[in-house]
Each structure stands twice: as structure tokens, then as C-alpha cells.
Amino acid sequence: NAGVTQTPKFRVLKTGQSMTLLCAQDMNHEYMYWYRQDPGMGLRLIHYSVGEGTTAKGEVPDGYNVSRLKKQNFLLGLESAAPSQTSVYFCASRTPGGSYGYTFGSGTRLTVV
Amino acid sequence: DAKTTQPTSMDCAEGRAANLPCNHSTISGNEYVYWYRQIHSQGPQYIIHGLKNNETNEMASLIITEDRKSSTLILPHATLRDTAVYYCIVRAKEGTDKLIFGTGTRLQVFP
Numbered sequence: 001n002a003g004v005t006q007t008p009k010f011r012v013l014k015t016g017q018s019m020t021l022l023c024a025q026d027m028n029h030e031y032m033y034w035y036r037q038d039p040g041m042g043l044r045l046i047h048y049s050v051g052e053g054t055t056a057k058g059e060v061p062d063g064y065n066v067s068r069l070k071k072q073n074f075l076l077g078l079e080s081a082a083p084s085q086t087s088v089y090f091c092a093s094r095t096p097g098g099s100y101g102y103t104f105g106s107g108t109r110l111t112v113v
Numbered sequence: 114d115a116k117t118t119q120p121t122s123m124d125c126a127e128g129r130a131a132n133l134p135c136n137h138s139t140i141s142g143n144e145y146v147y148w149y150r151q152i153h154s155q156g157p158q159y160i161i162h163g164l165k166n167n168e169t170n171e172m173a174s175l176i177i178t179e180d181r182k183s184s185t186l187i188l189p190h191a192t193l194r195d196t197a198v199y200y201c202i203v204r205a206k207e208g209t210d211k212l213i214f215g216t217g218t219r220l221q222v223f224p
Contacts, residue, residue, distance in 0.1 A: 004156075033211070042200065042214035043157065058211060090156050092212075101147055102212055104156030 002026055006091050006105035013081040013112045021076040021108050023091030031094050032074035033058075033102070034066060036087040043090060049074055081112045117201045122219040125195075131188040133218050135201030138182040144204055146177060147212070148186045150197040157200065157214075160186065191222045 004025045013019055023032065031050050035043040035058075045058030049068040063085060065077045074093075078085060088109050092102040118136040125131040137146065148160040161168055161175045163184070168175045174187040188195055200217040 035214075040216075042216050043212075045211050045213070048211060059213075088154065092156070101149070101159035101162060102157070104158070106156050107154065109154075 004091055004093055004103050004105035006089075006108050008108060009106070010109045011111070013078075013110065015081060015083060015112060017081050018077070018079050019081065019110075020078075021089055021091075021110075023074045023076070023093075023105060025072055025074075025091075025093040025103070027093065027095070027103065028071070029093035029095045029103070030071075031096065032068065033092040034064070034074065034076045035090045035092065036060065036085075037090060037107075038087050046076065046089075081110075083112045086110060086112045117203060117215055119199075119201050119215065119218045121216070122221065124221050124223060125188075125191045127193060127222055127224050128190055131191040131195065131220055131222070133186040133188075133199050133201075133220065134183065135186070136183045137201070137203045140181050140203050146175065146181075146184050147202045147204065148173070148175065149200045149202065149214075150195075151200070151217070152194075152197040160199075191220075193222050193224065196220060196222045 007022045033048040034046040037043045044060050047066040049055045052071045055066045067075045088107045090107050091105040094102045145162050145164050147162040149157040151157045161173050163175045177184045198217040198219050
């Protein structure tokens with residue numbers, strides 16, 4: 001049981017490049033989330049999904065797109081990366097009403113130069 | 114979701130109890146108090162949650178005041194590995210509400 005797995009762990013992008021971050025969970029969780037964390041700050045919600053085929057915007061959605069084609073996967077896309085998107089990205093999942101809260105991945109450290 | 118207020122940082126000697134306070138004066142009746150921690154650059158880790166009764170698990174205890182406007186997370190015997198940022202969050206347990214993080218309390222456990 002791997003929990004929540006994020007790939008890649010590290011990435012350096014040039015401004016304007018695109019990339020997709022993958023989040024996979026093997027706990028059959030309905031809800032999945034993408035957060036970003038900048039230095040010295042708490043996590044901020046980018047997008048989330050309450051089920052396969054559904055997505056919704058969080059606090060800071062601009063510049064990102066997401067897709068949830070399969071229940072176990074939640075993809076975060078950057079179409080045209082900007083230096084302001086340099087951050088650590090965390091994926092999380094949970095089950096509705098779950099007693100143990102959210103399960104987080106170990107993060108993806110993205111640098112845009 | 115209600116906002117929370119936590120001290121920016123705290124110190125605790127190894128082996129002693131660490132008591133981390135949190136104010137959530139605007140909490141509503143259906144909102145739970147959740148605690149998470151983030152060790153270094155890892156993903157946040159769930160610790161405990163409660164509604165109005167005190168809760169205890171293998172990691173910590175959670176004391177919620179009777180008026181529910183504040184709570185305290187207690188690590189009974191802090192170790193160096195408990196050095197982390199601790200987040201107090203209030204949200205409804207059901208529904209699709211998001212987990213909104215503040216800046217948390219940075220706990221430093223020293224030898």
C-alpha cells in the first residue's frame with residue numbers, strides 16, 4: 001500500500017515550457033487535491049476533485065489545469081510555466097467523512113527559470 | 114471555514130510535554146478541529162481531530178475548551194523527531210470543504 005505517490009519528485013523548467021505532475025493513490029479515495037507551498041508559507045489549494053471526471057478551483061487556480069480521468073489519478077498541468085510557479089507541489093486524497101483526514105504525497109519540487 | 118490563530122514558534126525540551134495552543138473563536142457547530150504537522154519539507158501528516166470532546170491517540174492528545182473557541186495539542190513526551198510545523202485547522206468533517214492551511218506553529222524540540 002503506497003498511499004499517495006507523486007511524480008516527478010524534482011523538475012526544472014524553462015519559462016514557457018509545459019509539464020504535467022502526476023498524483024496516484026491506491027486507497028480508493030474519492031477526493032483528491034493539489035496544493036502548492038512557497039517558502040515560509042502554509043499550503044494553498046490549487047484545484048481539487050470530488051470524483052472521477054470532476055474538478056473544481058481552489059484558492060490559486062490561475063495558470064494550472066487539472067484532470068481526473070481515473071479515480072486513482074489526479075493530474076496537474078502547467079501549460080506555460082512562469083517563475084512565479086516555482087514552488088513545492090503536494091497532492092492529497094481522502095475519503096468522504098474519513099476519520100483519518102487527508103493523506104499527502106511527499107511533494108514535487110518545481111523550479112522555473 | 115473558520116480561521117485559526119497560532120503562535121509562530123515554540124520551543125520544548127526533549128522528554129517534556131509540548132503544548133501547542135490554537136484559537137478558533139469563530140468556529141461553527143459542525144466544524145471539527147484538525148491538527149496536522151509537516152516535518153521539514155515532507156507532506157503534511159495527520160495527527161488528530163475532534164469536535165468537542167477531548168481526544169487521544171498514539172501520537173497526541175487534543176483538548177478542546179467547553180466553548181470550543183480554543184484547543185491545545187499535547188505531545189506528552191516530545192522527541193527531537195517532533196520538530197516540525199504544526200497546523201491547526203477547522204473545517205466541517207463532511208462535505209467537500211477544503212483544508213485551509215495557515216502558517217502554523219514551528220515547534221523546535223531541543224536536547
